[in-house]
Amino acid sequence: xxxxxxxxxxxxxxxxxxxxxxxxxxxxxxxxxxxxxxxxxxxxxxxxxxxxxxxxxxxxxxxxxxxxxxxxxxxxxxxxxxxxxxxxxxxxxxxxxxxxxxxxxxxxxxxxxxxxxxxxxxxxxxxxxxxxxxxxxxxxxxxxxxxxxxxxxxxxxxxxxxxxxxxxxxxxxxxxxxxxxxxxxxxxxxxxxxxxxxxxxxxxxxxxxxxxxxxxxxxxxxxxxxxxxxxxxxxxxxxxxxxxxxxxxxxxxxxxxxxxxxxxxxxxxxxxxxxxxxxxxxxxxxxxxxxxxxxxxxxxxxxxxxxxxxxxxxxxxxxxxxxxxxxxxxxxxxxxxxxxxxxxxxxxxxxxxxxxxxxxxxxxxxxxxxxxxxxxxxxxxxxxxxxxxxxxxxxxxxxxxxxxxxxxxxxxxxxxxxxxxxxxxxxxxxxxxxxxxxxxxxxxxxxxxxxxxxxxxxxxxxxxxxxxxxxxxxxxxxxxxxxxxxxxxxxxxxxxxxxxxxxxxxxxxxxxxxxxxx
Amino acid sequence: xxxxxxxxxxxxxxxxxxxxxxxxxxxxxxxxxxxxxxxxxxxxxxxxxxxxxxxxxxxxxxxxxxxxxxxxxxxxxxxxxxxxxxxxxxxxxxxxxxxxxxxxxxxxxxxxxxxxxxxxxxxxxxxxxxxxxxxxxxxxxxxxxxxxxxxxxxxxxxxxxxxxxxxxxxxxxxxxxxxxxxxxx
Numbered sequence: 098x099x100x101x102x103x104x105x106x107x108x109x110x111x112x113x114x115x116x117x118x119x120x121x122x123x124x125x126x127x128x129x130x131x132x133x134x135x136x137x138x139x140x141x142x143x144x145x146x147x148x149x150x151x152x153x154x155x156x157x158x159x160x161x162x163x164x165x166x167x168x169x170x171x172x173x174x175x176x177x178x179x180x181x182x183x184x185x186x187x188x189x190x191x192x193x194x195x196x197x198x199x200x201x202x203x204x205x206x207x208x209x210x211x212x213x214x215x216x217x218x219x220x221x222x223x224x225x226x227x228x229x230x231x232x233x234x235x236x237x238x239x240x241x242x243x244x245x246x247x248x249x250x251x252x253x254x255x256x257x258x259x260x261x262x263x264x265x266x267x268x269x270x271x272x273x274x275x276x277x278x279x280x281x282x283x284x285x286x287x288x289x290x291x292x293x294x295x296x297x298x299x300x301x302x303x304x305x306x307x308x309x310x311x312x313x314x315x316x317x318x319x320x321x322x323x324x325x326x327x328x329x330x331x332x333x334x335x336x337x338x339x340x341x342x343x344x345x346x347x348x349x350x351x352x353x354x355x356x357x358x359x360x361x362x363x364x365x366x367x368x369x370x371x372x373x374x375x376x377x378x379x380x381x382x383x384x385x386x387x388x389x390x391x392x393x394x395x396x397x398x399x400x401x402x403x404x405x406x407x408x409x410x411x412x413x414x415x416x417x418x419x420x421x422x423x424x425x426x427x428x429x430x431x432x433x434x435x436x437x438x439x440x441x442x443x444x445x446x447x448x449x450x451x452x453x454x455x456x457x458x459x460x461x462x463x464x465x466x467x468x469x470x471x472x473x474x475x476x477x478x479x480x481x482x483x484x485x486x487x488x489x490x491x492x493x494x495x496x497x498x499x500x501x502x503x504x505x506x507x508x509x510x511x512x513x514x515x516x517x518x519x520x521x522x523x524x525x526x527x528x529x530x531x532x533x534x535x536x537x538x539x540x541x542x543x544x545x546x547x548x549x550x551x552x553x554x555x556x557x558x559x560x561x562x563x564x565x566x567x568x569x570x571x572x573x574x575x576x577x578x579x580x581x582x583x584x585x586x587x588x589x590x591x592x593x594x595x596x597x598x599x600x601x602x603x604x605x606x607x608x609x610x611x612x613x614x615x
Numbered sequence: 616x617x618x619x620x621x622x623x624x625x626x627x628x629x630x631x632x633x634x635x636x637x638x639x640x641x642x643x644x645x646x647x648x649x650x651x652x653x654x655x656x657x658x659x660x661x662x663x664x665x666x667x668x669x670x671x672x673x674x675x676x677x678x679x680x681x682x683x684x685x686x687x688x689x690x691x692x693x694x695x696x697x698x699x700x701x702x703x704x705x706x707x708x709x710x711x712x713x714x715x716x717x718x719x720x721x722x723x724x725x726x727x728x729x730x731x732x733x734x735x736x737x738x739x740x741x742x743x744x745x746x747x748x749x750x751x752x753x754x755x756x757x758x759x760x761x762x763x764x765x766x767x768x769x770x771x772x773x774x775x776x777x778x779x780x781x782x783x784x785x786x787x788x789x790x791x792x793x794x795x796x797x798x799x800x
Contacts, residue, residue, distance in 0.1 A: 218715075220714075220715045222714035222715050222717065223714060223750045223751070227750065229749075229750050229751070234750075236749045236750055237747075237748065237749050237750070238750065244718070245714075245715065245717075245718050265716065265719045266667055266719050266723055268698035269696070269698070270666045270668075270676050270679045270680050270683075270696055271668070271676060272668050272671070272673050272676060273667075273668050273669075273670075273716055273719065293715055294670070294713060294715045294716050294719070295668070295670045295671070295710065295713055295715070295716065296670075296713055296715055296751050297670055297711060297713055297746045297749075297751050297752050298746070298749040298750055298751030298752060299746070301749060301750070301751075302745075302746060302747065302749065305747075313745060314745055314746075317672040317674070317744075317745055317746075317769075318672065319672060319673060320671070320672035320673040320674025320675070320676075320677060320770065321673055321674070321677060323674070364677075364680070377619055377622075377623070380684070380685050381622065381626065383680075383681070383683070383684035383685065384626070384629055384684060384685050384686070386681070386684070387681060387684050387686050390681070394772075400678075400772060401674060401677065401770075403674070403769065436618070436622060437622070439618065440618050440619055440622065443618065609673065610673070611670075611671065611672045611673050614713075614715075
């Protein structure tokens with residue numbers, strides 16, 4: 098059965114890529130999911146909202162799917178009669194499990210029939226009957242808060258099996274999360290992650306911000322992807338408000354997005370060398386990254402370009418001299434990266450640690466919905482810049498970087514290829530940068546409505562679903578990080594590897610804790 | 616190996632002069648030795664830092680990691696990030712303190728031997744920043760722990776963090792000197 102045969106009542110939503118929305122009932126909810134899975138579609142994100150208005154309205158569970166013909170399908174399931182459950186789809190898309198558990202924590206809506214119903218974001222630090230996204234709560238209630246509770250990890254028993262508990266505070270300067278390894282000797286039998294430590298209540302916080310200011314918060318969902326998040330948010334808001342962004346601004350957004358990708362890939366390539374005991378790699382790549390960030394500061398006024406994408410455009414306008422600096426830096430960095438690439442490739446010790454470590458096969462990647470950079474390293478050629486090209490990517494031919502082996506070496510190789518491709522794109526953007534204004538004033542007032550943004554961040558696709566009320570108010574803003582799909586895959590990638598290789602495997606994915614926990 | 620050595624020779628020494636001590640409140644020279652001596656004088660050994668992300672967006676972590684690159688050469692100044700709180704003199708906290716991290720932060724603080732310093736890095740660690748206070752976050756670090764020094768910014772740049780750390784150490788020197796002179800008197 099095809100999506101078209103489902104007889105769904107779908108209407109297009111405003112967005113710079115094909116997006117349709119429809120409402121379904123509970124039985125259709127799972128039937129559609131099954132059909133999409135059978136047709137090689139995939140779940141992009143799943144979230145819940147409280148659309149009750151006094152006696153009227155409902156709780157709503159929403160899902161967005163990428164379907165076969167290059168369209169995003171946004172489905173809403175309104176729950177009738179104040180009902181608090183909806184059919185589980187984690188049996189169809191396993192990676193929906195964490196998302197469903199988050200919906201249960203934030204709204205008290207339960208996926209009926211789900212095999213795992215443990216709390217996910219709520220560690221017991223706020224009451225189990227407190228659902229912050231419900232309308233009756235402001236999110237700032239002061240109470241006598243309970244203590245953090247124990248978490249029922251799945252335990253593994255057997256001869257010689259023992260557990261290693263790591264985190265939430267890790268040894269280095271990294272974000273907090275907990276890993277529970279079940280091991281025999283040095284071999285990992287099972288890894289279970291516990292996340293949610295950096296849950297900051299961002300979804301609720303959006304409700305307290307004017308829609309025109311929400312881009313600042315979106316830009317801080319995950320600091321290393323601030324450009325991608327701010328762009329996705331602005332894309333959604335501009336779609337709702339029918340705001341025409343000048344072409345120059347869109348090209349400058351792409352310029353920043355590619356610069357963000359390069360900065361993060363430089364950092365990761367250094368760190369991956371370091372995790373394989375090759376400190377030279379870290380020193381060299383961190384030096385290049387610092388040069389890169391310093392030019393960001395000179396050109397955009399911020400090392401990570403935070404708050405430089407604003408609704409209606411961008412908050413800076415580079416002159417010819419600035420453009421020349423960008424091109425010159427791309428040339429300089431490319432020469433150095435090529436030199437370092439050759440060193441990495443020739444280094445037997447490094448390759449020994451990279452090759453076959455933390456493998457994710459193409460089959461497993463598809464089954465578990467792996468996305469972004471890690472998916473491309475496992476032979477799953479997906480890239481929002483190519484599959485859902487919003488301007489200016491519809492005019493920029495992006496060459497996809499892809500590998501099939503799915504190991505650490507493949508994720509390193511994809512980073513090298515993408516880095517060089519981004520340098521090529523940057524030179525192209527600077528050369529073809531259109532003239533004109535960099536920001537437009539809104540001319541249609543601030544109507545209510547829904548919109549979405551979808552941007553390929555350096556880690557993968559970042560999706561923002563936005564519902565705006567009248568008078569510049571945010572009704573619901575859901576930001577989705579690709580880490581939601583990829584964290585569970587890391588649990589599989591670790592199986593059969595030795596514990597000392599875990600930092601290397603983990604780094605090769607480099608997933609966001611903050612982007613996941615929100 | 617030849618390529619690696621060639622690259623190292625070509626790169627040379629990229630380390631920059633540390634921030635002028637004038638900017639951190641005293642002195643005239645900016646010599647590395649001076650900073651090093653000062654740290655030794657205050658602590659009797661190198662300064663060791665345990666960093667805890669108590670709920671940040673990871674922007675501050677990026678800048679703290681940058682502090683370890685060759686330009687800033689933090690370890691050359693005798694300042695080192697360590698894995699165990701038991702080895703630390705200073706607790707450096709980023710992020711609005713999420714309720715889910717509060718217990719881990721408290722335990723890390725408790726594990727650091729006295730005398731210890733607490734530095735809050737970034738606007739979020741100072742007052743919750745854009746995330747504010749809610750069911751999920753307590754707000755600034757000072758809601759939980761005695762904070763000796765704060766370093767504003769979103770995120771603060773590496774050089775500002777370095778200046779902030781030196782200021783915190785100098786502050787400790789000041790209080791130690793005051794305590795000593797009171798003791799002698």
